[in-house]
Amino acid sequence: MEGLISGKIPDLTEISTSKLSSLDTAPGAALGSTRRKLRDEDVAPILATLDQHGIHILHIIGGNDSAETGMSISNEARIMGYDLKVVNVPKTIDNDLTETDHCPGYGSAARFIAQATLGAGRDAAAMGISSPITIIEIMGRDAGWLSAAGSMYKRDRYDPPHYIGVPEITFYEDVFLLRMEEAYRENGYAIAVVAENIKGPEGAIGGQTEPWFVDDFGHPYYDGPARYLAEKVSRRLGVRCRHEKPGTIQRSFMDSVSKTDAMEARMVGEAAIKAAAAGETDVIVSLVRGSNSPYKCDVNLVPLGKVAGNTRTLPEKYLPDESGNTSGEFKEYLEPLLGEPLQIPEHLLR
Amino acid sequence: MEGLISGKIPDLTEISTSKLSSLDTAPGAALGSTRRKLRDEDVAPILATLDQHGIHILHIIGGNDSAETGMSISNEARIMGYDLKVVNVPKTIDNDLTETDHCPGYGSAARFIAQATLGAGRDAAAMGISSPITIIEIMGRDAGWLSAAGSMYKRDRYDPPHYIGVPEITFYEDVFLLRMEEAYRENGYAIAVVAENIKGPEGAIGGQTEPWFVDDFGHPYYDGPARYLAEKVSRRLGVRCRHEKPGTIQRSFMDSVSKTDAMEARMVGEAAIKAAAAGETDVIVSLVRGSNSPYKCDVNLVPLGKVAGNTRTLPEKYLPDESGNTSGEFKEYLEPLLGEPLQIPEHLLR
Known part of the structure; x- marks a missing residue:
């Protein structure tokens, strides 16, 4: 988000496969992280940065604060007539997102x-x-x-x-x-x-x-x-x-990275990319458990509005x-x- | 040591193989641990317990305090005319024993x-x-x-x-x-x-x-x-x-147990048993590195007196x-x- 506001965003199109796969078990958020809460005045520069690079798909990785951020940006884009798909990717060790069985990150920390x-x-x-x-x-x-x-x-x-x-x-x-x-x-x-x-x-x-x-x-x-x-x-x-x-x-x-967790983190990311390509917007990928033994879990899409601002205790x-x-x-x-x-x-x- | 002083010692002769091998990666000292420093008046009850059970080989697992303990008990046994072999087994995450390349426990904590x-x-x-x-x-x-x-x-x-x-x-x-x-x-x-x-x-x-x-x-x-x-x-x-x-x-x-560390912990234990059976006493098993690549490490015996009370910084x-x-x-x-x-x-x- 800091990058979108400041206009300095990294180009990820030419990452080597080896670098990408080494991120599967990498500690810390590879793209960085922020605790900044989106302010009204942030949205215009964000849309300007997206427009400047011709970006029409936005994936925000995070929890319920990120869901709010996604909704705000999407709404503003709609008002401005800018074509933007926002598909969030769930991630929080706290595991407190609603509308999902669990959150990537939780399994490894647990x-x-x-x-x-x-x-x-x-x-x-x-x-x-x-x-x-x-x-x-x-x-x-x-x-x-x-x-x-x-x-x-x-x-x-x-x-x-x-x-x-x-x-x-x-x-x-x-x-x-x-x-x-x-x-x-x-x-x-x-x-x-x-x-x-x-x-x-x-x-x-x-x-x-x-x-x-x-x-x-x-x-x-x-x-x-x-x-x-x-x-x-x-x-x-x-x-x-x-x-x-x-x-x-x-x-x-x-x-102590959970192999299941690492695998699902990749799965939700891929699902988000597919969803946006299929025209979905204002949604977040969720995990739906099919069964416990054998463990089966699938992805789904949930409106951001159902997740934003809510905490699943x-x-x-x-x-x-x-x-x-x-x-x-x-x-x-x-x-x-x-x-x-x-x-x-x-x-x-x- | 507490057990030897109080006379309550566990019988380890009938442990199942599965229980024994599950200890390879078990956290904590399976036999318990003590911070008690041996006092003069402790030695008589210890020898009495050993005598009562017909025990003539004593392995103390630990660092330089344990080396001192081993020497004291061995000396007293000699004075009393009690046949006792004392062969210590090195163990300290601090890695501060002298006369050894490294100490079991260190690799995993490191x-x-x-x-x-x-x-x-x-x-x-x-x-x-x-x-x-x-x-x-x-x-x-x-x-x-x-x-x-x-x-x-x-x-x-x-x-x-x-x-x-x-x-x-x-x-x-x-x-x-x-x-x-x-x-x-x-x-x-x-x-x-x-x-x-x-x-x-x-x-x-x-x-x-x-x-x-x-x-x-x-x-x-x-x-x-x-x-x-x-x-x-x-x-x-x-x-x-x-x-x-x-x-x-x-x-x-x-x-994060180091496989090398777990393997060597078993190795020093076995070496101590063999050494005592061969009549060695007042010694501690040490690790001697042969080479780094491929990594090779062998065991040796060192007099307790060279280890007791010393710290390798x-x-x-x-x-x-x-x-x-x-x-x-x-x-x-x-x-x-x-x-x-x-x-x-x-x-x-x-």
Whole structure:
């Protein structure tokens, strides 16, 4: 978008096949990314850039903000009498787009989180008294899809995680602390997975009420909840509680790219190109699951207006309970998205 | 060790082959772990437990603390006239044992860190102005082997990381900040990899001087340096600086287990069993590199006394410079330990 506004757009017509295929597992958005919200005054320069290059098809890759952007540009083009097809391509690790089974990006990030939870759990169990509790802070602006993925390899009360905090459920500190204590007493270790954006009954929880830093422009920077909660747990139980923050690593780790996710990312891109060529506009490609075993997924087209401005939070049946469990239904939903199955190691001594 | 002292030790003689082989990629120490330092009064109960079960061979898995433990127990057994062979098995992600080319555990953790740096770099480059700078905090008590691994995929000034902080080199805040600014101005993004234990000219740096929490027993808990430094960078450059803390995830992530590392972990274990059966004692298995291409590595035995209490820091030729580079020599050392080569994606727009 920055490129369209400024008039500086890259020519992608002569990319080599090897470069293109190396992008299949490349971390980061190869075309760059923006958090800029489209302003009214942006649309004219965008249309000017498109016109200058004779571009009549626009693909915007992203989530529900991008859907709004697509609608605005398309509407303005229509008013100006400029022939433009807008076909969006879904992409968000948050998995919070409506009208689609899931979003490209989610499967790979979820694979990372499921494994990080398993690994941090085995690590804490092995460390025992010297470092028995870990809180992992996970991304996800308004929805708990990513945090819920931490439950994938939990089979029983012993397995991690022992608590999952999601933005959909009000976070009560005392419930959380009680649960951590209970899990630690029962298993000798405890793992919590919390979304960076969980909210308590009074809004932002403890560590988020005071910014850890305010920049010169007055923008406040908040800590996520994990560090604050780790202090509370350490204080209550008298043992070390770690707080891990994989941050952007969870969405950019090449070894845990889900093959299914990578394949579908290509699939939705190709579908968008075909749709635009067939004259479709003001739509976004969606994924429609046919079956779970064998996993089958197909593409469809959905009007941008149905997606723009909407957030798909976890439905009731997928919400984690207070002990870090999710339903079998959620795991059936999630598992095929993670790609090649992980061979879960047995416990030697349990 | 806890088990030997308390007399509660597991019987491992009837583990199924499937369980055993599932441990090859299992996160965490399957037998548990301890941070307990052996006390004089621990040795008698340990020998009593060994005697009770008729055990005359002891394998201790670990680093230089474990080497000291092995020597103490062996000495005491000799004094008591108890026949005991002690053959240690090397294991530490810190890679700081002397008398060995490298330590099992290091290759896999280094693989994680190399990829995390690459991924966080591509992510920050794509995010641009909305989130262009990231500091990754890495483990490593006294040595920078793990942090240095962040340089593996850096080929030029543009590639991440742009700074590596290791415990071997005094950390100067102003040098660091200048370097981050320079890299950001030059490339539009910047990545730093810092060991959690870097020290400034006056010891612990900023964020470490005040504990973020003191527990009821008076144990202080310190923040690592990343959060403190992220604030400094944000303040200086007026842009968002993230701080990521993969914590125990970096040493327990199944998808990034190095095949070479897993194979060698088995190899040193088998060598220890053979050595003890052949009557060796007071030794630790070491790894001796034969050649780099093709990579060849063999085992050897080293007296525990040469390893106990010593730390192998990064030698001069492997130290990172102030721009996040390491030498070709270091990369040649590191690369075969990482297992299957990563296909580094090309840059679409660079």
